Amino acid sequence: SGQEGAVFQSRLPFSKMTPNEEACFPDISRSGILGHRVFLNIRNGLLHMWVDNPKTQLTFENALKRLPPPFDSDPNLVRRVHSFLERHGFINFGIFKRITPIPIKKLGKVIVIGAGISGLAVGQQLQQFGMDVIVLEARDRVGGRIATFRKNSYIADLGAMVVTGVYGNPMTILSKQIGMDLVPIQQTCPLYGPDGKPVPKEKDDVIEREFNRLLESASYLSHRLDFNYAGNNPVSLGDALEWIINMQDKAVQEKRAAHMQEIIAAQTKIIEHRKRLKSILQKIATLKSELQTLVRQRVPKGAQNENGYACQEYTIRTTQIKLEDLVNVEAELRNEGHKMELKLQELEQNGPSQVYLSSRDRLILDWHFANLEFANATRLDNLSLKHWDQDDDFEFIGHHTTVRNGYSCVPVALTENIDIRLNSAVKEIKYNSKGVEIVAENLKTSNSQMTYKADLAVCTLTLGVLKVAVTQEEETQHGNTVKFDPPLPDWKQQAIRRLGFGNLNKVVLCFDRIFWDPNANLFGHVGSTTASRGEMFLFWSISSSPVLLALVAGMAANIVESVTDDIIIGRCMSVLKNIFGNTSVPQPKETVVTRWRSDQWARGSYSYVSVGSSGSDYDLLAAPVIPPTSFEPHFSKEAEELPRLFFAGEHTIRNYPATVHGAYLSGLREAGRIADYYLGYP
Numbered sequence: 001s002g003q004e005g006a007v008f009q010s011r012l013p014f015s016k017m018t019p020n021e022e023a024c025f026p027d028i029s030r031s032g033i034l035g036h037r038v039f040l041n042i043r044n045g046l047l048h049m050w051v052d053n054p055k056t057q058l059t060f061e062n063a064l065k066r067l068p069p070p071f072d073s074d075p076n077l078v079r080r081v082h083s084f085l086e087r088h089g090f091i092n093f094g095i096f097k098r099i100t101p102i103p104i105k106k107l108g109k110v111i112v113i114g115a116g117i118s119g120l121a122v123g124q125q126l127q128q129f130g131m132d133v134i135v136l137e138a139r140d141r142v143g144g145r146i147a148t149f150r151k152n153s154y155i156a157d158l159g160a161m162v163v164t165g166v167y168g169n170p171m172t173i174l175s176k177q178i179g180m181d182l183v184p185i186q187q188t189c190p191l192y193g194p195d196g197k198p199v200p201k202e203k204d205d206v207i208e209r210e211f212n213r214l215l216e217s218a219s220y221l222s223h224r225l226d227f228n229y230a231g232n233n234p235v236s237l238g239d240a241l242e243w244i245i246n247m248q249d250k251a252v253q254e255k256r257a258a259h260m261q262e263i264i265a266a267q268t269k270i271i272e273h274r275k276r277l278k279s280i281l282q283k284i285a286t287l288k289s290e291l292q293t294l295v296r297q298r299v300p301k302g303a304q305n306e307n308g309y310a311c312q313e314y315t316i317r318t319t320q321i322k323l324e325d326l327v328n329v330e331a332e333l334r335n336e337g338h339k340m341e342l343k344l345q346e347l348e349q350n351g352p353s354q355v356y357l358s359s360r361d362r363l364i365l366d367w368h369f370a371n372l373e374f375a376n377a378t379r380l381d382n383l384s385l386k387h388w389d390q391d392d393d394f395e396f397i398g399h400h401t402t403v404r405n406g407y408s409c410v411p412v413a414l415t416e417n418i419d420i421r422l423n424s425a426v427k428e429i430k431y432n433s434k435g436v437e438i439v440a441e442n443l444k445t446s447n448s449q450m451t452y453k454a455d456l457a458v459c460t461l462t463l464g465v466l467k468v469a470v471t472q473e474e475e476t477q478h479g480n481t482v483k484f485d486p487p488l489p490d491w492k493q494q495a496i497r498r499l500g501f502g503n504l505n506k507v508v509l510c511f512d513r514i515f516w517d518p519n520a521n522l523f524g525h526v527g528s529t530t531a532s533r534g535e536m537f538l539f540w541s542i543s544s545s546p547v548l549l550a551l552v553a554g555m556a557a558n559i560v561e562s563v564t565d566d567i568i569i570g571r572c573m574s575v576l577k578n579i580f581g582n583t584s585v586p587q588p589k590e591t592v593v594t595r596w597r598s599d600q601w602a603r604g605s606y607s608y609v610s611v612g613s614s615g616s617d618y619d620l621l622a623a624p625v626i627p628p629t630s631f632e633p634h635f636s637k638e639a640e641e642l643p644r645l646f647f648a649g650e651h652t653i654r655n656y657p658a659t660v661h662g663a664y665l666s667g668l669r670e671a672g673r674i675a676d677y678y679l680g681y682p
C-alpha cells in the first residue's frame with residue numbers, strides 16, 4: 001500500500017532512475033540530486049494515483065491537479081513523465097474508463113499476428129496511442145494458450161491457470177479492472193505412493209530436503225566450479241543431477257567398503273587373539289601337568305640331601321609362579337577378547353546405509369523431478385545447467401492464485417474495441433522498407449485469401465510455430481506453416497532454433513461429486529517407474545465444482561499425444577481408484593485431454609532455456625527486424641532504417657518467460673517501442 005507499494009507493483013526502484021528513464025530524460029539524468037528527486041517524486045506520485053484507481057484513465061490534467069506542491073510547479077516535466085509512463089505501459093494499460101477520446105486521425109497501420117495475451121496487449125496499447133490496428137487470429141477464439149473449458153457448471157483451464165505471485169504482477173492490476181476471481185492456492189500437497197497408500201509425512205519431508213540439496217549441489221557445480229561443459233558439449237541439468245546422484249551412490253559404496261574392511265580387520269584381530277589364547281591355554285595345561293608330576297614325584301625333606309631338596313622345591317615354586325603368570329595372562333586375554341567381540345558386534349550392527357536411495361525413495365525423488373519438469377515443460381536433460389533458472393530473480397512475491405471463473409475472462413476482456421479477425425490463418429509475412437503485406441487464409445470460407453497491407457506487423461506466433469517456419473524440412477502445404485519473405489535474418493533464425501519450446505498436457509475430469517479431500521487444492525501421485533514419473537503426477541482441485549485436473553509432464557507429456565482419450569482417461573481412473581478405492585470413484589461426466597504439441601497454432605506449451613541456449617536468446621527473439629536495404633533510390637535513409645517486423649510473446653521476454661504476465665508485458669514493451677519509432681517522442 002502507499003506510494004512505495006505502487007512503485008513496487010510497477011516493478012520500478014523507488015528511489016532510483018532506471019537506465020531506460022535516464023536515457024529518456026537525459027536532462028534530468030545530468031541535473032544532479034535535486035533534479036532526480038523531483039523526477040522521482042512526480043513519477044512515484046503518478047504511479048500511486050494509477051495503482052490506486054486503475055479503472056479510470058489517469059490524464060495528465062488530473063495528475064497535475066493532484067500532485068502536491070512543489071512537484072506541480074513544472075507542468076512540462078509532469079507532462080513528459082506522464083507520457084513516458086503511459087507509453088511504456090506503467091499507467092493507463094488494460095481495460096479502464098477513458099476520459100479523453102482516442103485520436104480519430106489514425107497515425108499508421110499495424111497488423112498484429114495472433115490474438116493471444118501478448119497480441120491483445122500490443123493491440124490495445126497501439127490502438128490507444130492512435131494507430132490503426134487489425135489483429136489476425138487463426139483460431140475461432142482469442143486467448144491462444146489461455147483457454148478455458150466451460151460446460152454446464154464446469155470450468156477448467158486447459159492452458160495457463162496460475163497467477164504466480166501478486167506483487168509486481170500486471171495481472172493484479174487487470175484483476176482490479178475486470179472480474180477476475182483470484183483464489184490463493186493452498187500449497188500443501190499430500191503424496192500417494194505407487195501402491196496408492198499415503199507417503200508418510202516424515203518420509204516426504206526427508207526426500208524433499210534431499211531434492212533441494214541435489215538442486216543446490218547442481219547449482220554449486222555450475223556457478224562455483226564452472227562445470228558447465230563436458231568436452232565441448234554444454235551440460236544439462238538432468239545430467240548434472242544424475243551425476244550427483246551417482247556420486248552420492250559411489251560415496252555410499254565407498255563408505256560401505258571401508259566399513260567392511262574395518263569388520264574384516266576386527267575379525268582378523270580376534271582370530272589372532274584366539275590363537276594366542278589357545279597357545280596360552282596349551283601352555284597352562286602343560287605346566288599344570290608338569291606341576292602335578294613334580295608334586296606327585298616330590299621326595300620328602302629327609303629322604304634326600306639338602307641340595308637336592310632345595311632344587312626340587314625351587315623347581316616346583318618357579319613352575320607354580322609361571323603357571324600363576326600364565327593364568328593372569330589368560331584372564332587378561334579373555335578380557336581383551338571380550339572387548340574385541342563387543343567392538344565387532346557394534347561394527348556389524350551400525351553399518352552405513354546399504355544404498356544412497358532405496359528404490360522406493362528414488363521414486364519419491366522422481367516425483368519432485370516430475371514437478372520440476374512440469375514447471376519447465378520439458379525433461380531435465382533438455383535444460384541448460386547454467387541458465388535454466390536465469391529468470392529466478394524476477395519471480396513475483398506473494399500468493400500464487402488461480403482464476404476461479406476461468407483465465408479466458410482476461411483475453412476476452414482485452415478484445416474491447418479492437419478489430420480482431422478470427423479464423424484468419426496467416427500464411428505469409430512479406431516485409432520491405434515500405435511496409436508489410438500479410439497474406440492470410442480465411443479458415444471458414446475455404447480457399448479465400450486476404451492480403452493486408454500495413455506499415456508494420458507485430459508477430460506473436462509461438463516459438464513452436466516459428467520453429468516450423470525456419471526449419472528446412474517443413475510440412476509444406478498443409479498445417480500451419482508461415483513463410484517469411486524475405487526469410488528472417490540468420491541471427492533471429494539461430495535463436496529460434498536454439499531456445500527450447502516444451503510441452504505439458506492436462507486431463508480434465510468432471511465428476512458429479514467430490515471424493516477427494518476438499519480442503520487440499522493439490523495431491524500428488526508417485527509413479528511406479530522413473531520413466532513414467534510425469535504421468536498424472538499431480539492432481540489439482542481448484543474449481544468450486546467437482547473437477548479434477550491431472551497434469552502430464554516431462555517425457556509423458558509427448559507420449560500421451562499419440563494415445564486415444566479413452567486410454568488416458570482409463571489411466572487416470574485407475575490411478576484415482578488405486579488411491580481412493582474402486583467403489584469411491586464414480587465415472588466422470590465430462591472429460592477433456594489437451595495435446596498442446598499437436599495443436600498446430602501452438603506446437604507446444606511454452607519456452608525453456610535448452611542446453612546450448614541462454615537468456616540472451618530471449619533478447620534476440622524480442623529484437624525487431626529491419627528489412628534488407630532495398631537500393632531503391634527514392635527512399636529516404638530514415639524510412640529504410642525503420643524496423644517493420646516486431647516480436648512479442650512469452651518467448652521474447654528474458655526476465656518473465658513462459659508466463660501470461662511475461663507475454664502481456666512483452667506486448668506493452670513492443671507497443672512502446674513501435675510508438676517510439678513511428679510516432680516519435682511525445
Ligand code: F2N
Binds near residue numbers: 117142159596651660
Ligand atoms: C496464429 C497463427 C497463424 C498461431 N495465423 N494466428 C506456472 C507458472 C509459470 C509457468 C508455468 C506454470 C505452470 C504451467 C501452467 O499451468 N501454465 C500453462 C501455460 C501454458 C500452457 C500451454 C499450459 C498447458 C499451462 C501457466 C500458468 O499457470 N501461468 C502462467 O502464467 N503461464 C502458464 N502457461 C504459459 C502461458 O499460457 C503462455 O506463456 C502465454 O499464454 C503465452 O501468450 P502469447 O501471447 O505469447 O502466445 P499465444 O497465447 O500462444 O498466442 C499466439 C497466438 O497466435 C495464438 O492465439 C495462436 O492461435 C495464434 N496463431 N499461428 C494467425 N498462422
